[in-house]
Amino acid sequence: MAEEMDCTLAMIKPDAVAAGKASEIQQLAEMHGFLIIAKRQLQLTTRLAEDFYAEHKGKAFFNGLVEFMTSGPIVALVLSKAGAIRAWRELMGPTNVFDARLKAPKSLRALYGSDGTRNATHGSDYPQSAAREIKFYFPNLQLASAAEDAATAQEYIA
Ligand code: GDP
Numbered sequence: 814m815a816e817e818m819d820c821t822l823a824m825i826k827p828d829a830v831a832a833g834k835a836s837e838i839q840q841l842a843e844m845h846g847f848l849i850i851a852k853r854q855l856q857l858t859t860r861l862a863e864d865f866y867a868e869h870k871g872k873a874f875f876n877g878l879v880e881f882m883t884s885g886p887i888v889a890l891v892l893s894k895a896g897a898i899r900a901w902r903e904l905m906g907p908t909n910v911f912d913a914r915l916k917a918p919k920s921l922r923a924l925y926g927s928d929g930t931r932n933a934t935h936g937s938d939y940p941q942s943a944a945r946e947i948k949f950y951f952p953n954l955q956l957a958s959a960a961e962d963a964a965t966a967q968e969y970i971a
Pocket residue numbers: 869874877878907908929930931932934935936938
């Protein structure tokens with residue numbers, strides 16, 4: 814099946830924003846063919862960070878993750894491109910910065926991250942999470958593709 818134009822939810826995390834890298838990361842996204850179709854800069858509260866990362870509740874790194882994600886402003890972006898979810902995760906590189914430096918030295922996490930928790934960027938992992946995460950930050954954004962993305966989630970996973 815041909816890949817359709819679709820969307821993902823990206824975050825530039827507090828470490829990268831504090832380091833002054835937010836503009837550079839957005840420029841890199843655009844250079845790689847992503848359209849920035851919505852953008853917000855905000856600081857997460859503990860409650861919002863816990864909600865956003867609810868799937869990780871109970872894991873050893875959860876409290877540290879929430880503490881990190883509430884430590885300063887973030888930039889939330891809706892990015893659009895054919896195959897946006899996979900393409901953005903590929904540009905970000907592996908979750909762990911040390912893996913990223915070894916396996917994908919030009920990836921965003923290799924370039925801008927600093928350790929296991931502070932890895933500079935976020936990207937949705939599946940169409941259903943992209944739909945949820947886009948709604949989390951941009952509840953009023955009307956995306957024709959979001960519902961379709963959720964509907965095709967099963968096919969994507971299979
Ligand atoms: P992602 O989708 O690649 O961001 O990775 P996950 O959804 O698995 O984890 C969410 C975030 O939690 C990651 O981006 C890291 O910031 C953090 N994280 C994940 N796994 C670990 C871990 O094993 N140790 C630590 N310290 N942080 C982690």
